[in-house]
Amino acid sequence: MKPLTTEEVESQLKELDNWNFEDNQIKKDFSFDNFKEALAFMVKVGFEAEDLGHHPNWSNVYNSVSIKLNTHDADNKVTKKDIQLAKAIDKIYKNN
Template identity: 50%
Template sequence: MQILDENEIKSKLEELEGWEYKDDAIHTSFQFENFKEAFSVMVRIAFEAEAQQHHPNWTNVYNELQISLSTHDAGGVTHKDFKLARSIEDIVDAGE
């Protein structure tokens, strides 16, 4: 898998609201009503990540979920990261 250059990454980020590129990864965060809602979304993302065989770096504190995506095997951001990011967006949007 080939890493994307910074121009490709910035172009693809225009299709995703609230995501940014830094430290060789794309990042976002979400806030939910409470811990239960945040954890519920995390479970759905986990199943999708497993299906795609691509797993996020993430942290959760109460109702906030922070996510970072990069393709570790490739050493940077690839199309796999944007595919999972779009899936994450769909999961979060479906829960609202």
């Protein structure tokens, strides 16, 4: 998979909800009312990621989830696959 240029990533970020691009990855922090909601979100994202064959770098502390996306097979750079997963994650968060 071919990495996106910086300009392409920045253009794609306009279609996402508050994702940031730095250190060759796109990232976003999510907040929830409690741990159960954060965990449920992670499970839903996990199923979507598996369906897309792409998996996030993420962490969870109590009611927050931090997600970072880049493509390991593309020299750890951002690809269309990352943008696709970020869009799916935003949709899951909005419907959570």
